[in-house]
Amino acid sequence: MSNPNEVKSTLKPAYDHVIVGGGVAADKAARAIREEAPDASVLIISDVSDGPLYRPGLSKDLWLKADATLEGIDLGTTETGAELLLGTTVTALDPEAHAVTTSDGQQVGYGRLLLATGAAARHIDTPDDDRIVYYRNADDYRHLRSLVSEGIRVAIVGGGYIASEIAAGLAAAGADVSVHFPDSRLLEQMFPDSITSHLAEVYESKGISLNSGFFLSSIHAGRRLTLESRSGEKVEADVVVLGLGAVPNVQLAEEAGLEMEQGGVSVDETLATSAPDVYAAGDIATFSDPILGRRRVEHMANAERSGDAAGRTMAGTRTEYRYTPLFWSDLFDDGYEALGETRTNHRIEEVWNDAHDAAVLYYLDGDVVRGVLMWNTWGAVPKAREVMQASKEGRLKVSELAGQITPGG
Incomplete structure (x- = not known):
């Protein structure tokens, strides 16, 4: 595949913004920075050989659709004006010096830094x-x-x-x-x-x-x-x-002395870490979910939203990250959208339609809804968030769940 994301040949000594990681969060952050601060310089350093891609396509469309290509899931990040340094690992982060060191020995300064290093296969x-x-x-x-x-x-x-x-x-x-x-x-x-x-x-x-x-x-x-x-x-x-799961790429943050939490990098409401001018987004960030509390989430929607929010704050527009991420999948002719803790170690209340081909599943810790999964049921994610919030606040009883979301909608 010819790569449209080739880096410029010469790096500057420093950039207004450096993003470590080459996934969806990095792309969204670069786009947000460009919107808020069009003249700011941005460098994305990624240890993979491709620019940011629409990751779900790697396990879905590229196998299931005859006309799908890697070019088709490329996010076109260079449209933002960001420089991309690909196939390069950041080996050290020095928050005090506001600089990173790369695997080929280059040192690059930054005004603000985003860690969006994602996760690796276990x-x-x-x-x-x-x-x-x-x-x-x-x-x-x-x-x-x-x-x-x-x-x-x-x-x-x-x-x-x-x-x-x-x-x-x-x-x-x-x-x-x-x-x-x-x-x-x-x-x-x-x-x-x-x-x-x-x-x-x-x-x-x-x-x-x-x-x-x-x-x-x-x-x-x-x-x-x-x-x-x-x-x-x-x-x-x-x-x-x-396919044994994923491990968050937090070694760089740990070695730099950043505060860690729940296996990820601890961030505040603006996704700022414990180090000045260093932010974290996507798979590695442990953030405050407005419904579920402190958690770390390895899903696409979280990477998109947190990358965008971090980029805006980095560019000078303070943006709080207040979001309960959804996730989804398609399994042959079935599919689902879900929120929260969809684990079977919770008690599950199942609401099926008459044809028994669509359902809404409520995952309960005691009487509190901690997750909602909508099986072959679409467009109900906002309502599911409302249900979780109402349950958390004690405004919704378990006996009332069956009437909240219509399966198959």
Whole structure:
């Protein structure tokens, strides 16, 4: 892919704004800075080789839509006038000197800095083999796409968000897909039995083999790859994709002495960190959700909104981040939008339509709604926020939940 985001050849000694990270939060911050301070200089430093992309496309459209391309999900960040330094890691942050040091030894000063370093795929000890893929960025997509063809046997390890999405995508691309996970059902940590049993039927109808109770012990690389479980079960595959969750990239912030909280970088209402003129947004930021309190969220909407808010404050327009992020996914012909703590360790109140193909799920801690998931139900996210707020304040009883959002709307 020809990259429209090539950096200018010579860096300045300092910039008004430096953004560390090359994802959606970085793009939104650059756009907000440009709106608020058109003449300000902006540098984005990213350790990946592509400019900011619409990340959901990597596990959805690029596999499911024949005409989808990497160019099509490029966010066009250079339109903002920001310079992009790609394939470069920031190795040190010195808040006192207002400077960062890059992996190639350059030191760059800043007036204000945004940490938008995102998260990395969780790794385990595996053989060094190109057929074993951790899936996170565009380079991972290119590599996996080069390995996949009709009938190639792909084993996916993991039973969560990314594993469920990439399984659907690889099946659509013609691969022979199996998914191996420790729980009894795919996405069991999020969905009750009413949905996980339906998804099991759907996935298996698409030729995807679901293998529950599989605790990975090791991977052996030979002519084919062999997965071995703790119980001794062995599975052969041509390609293995490991979808084991994500780890926030906070090492730079930790080494710089920034205050940490809940595994992320602690920020105030304007996304400012404990260091002067240093902000954090997206996956790494632990912020105050107006409904749910202090939390860290690894989803697209949070990256977009927090990046925008941080950029505006950095450019001189103080902007408070008061947002309860949504997230969503499409799983073949089904889909959902959700807010909050959609975990099955909460009690779940399920409200289904008469056809039993759409539902609203309320996730309760005691009598307080901590999450809402709208299954095949659209356009109700604002109402779901109202329900959560009213429940938090004691204005809404559990017995009244069934009448709040119409399933299938």
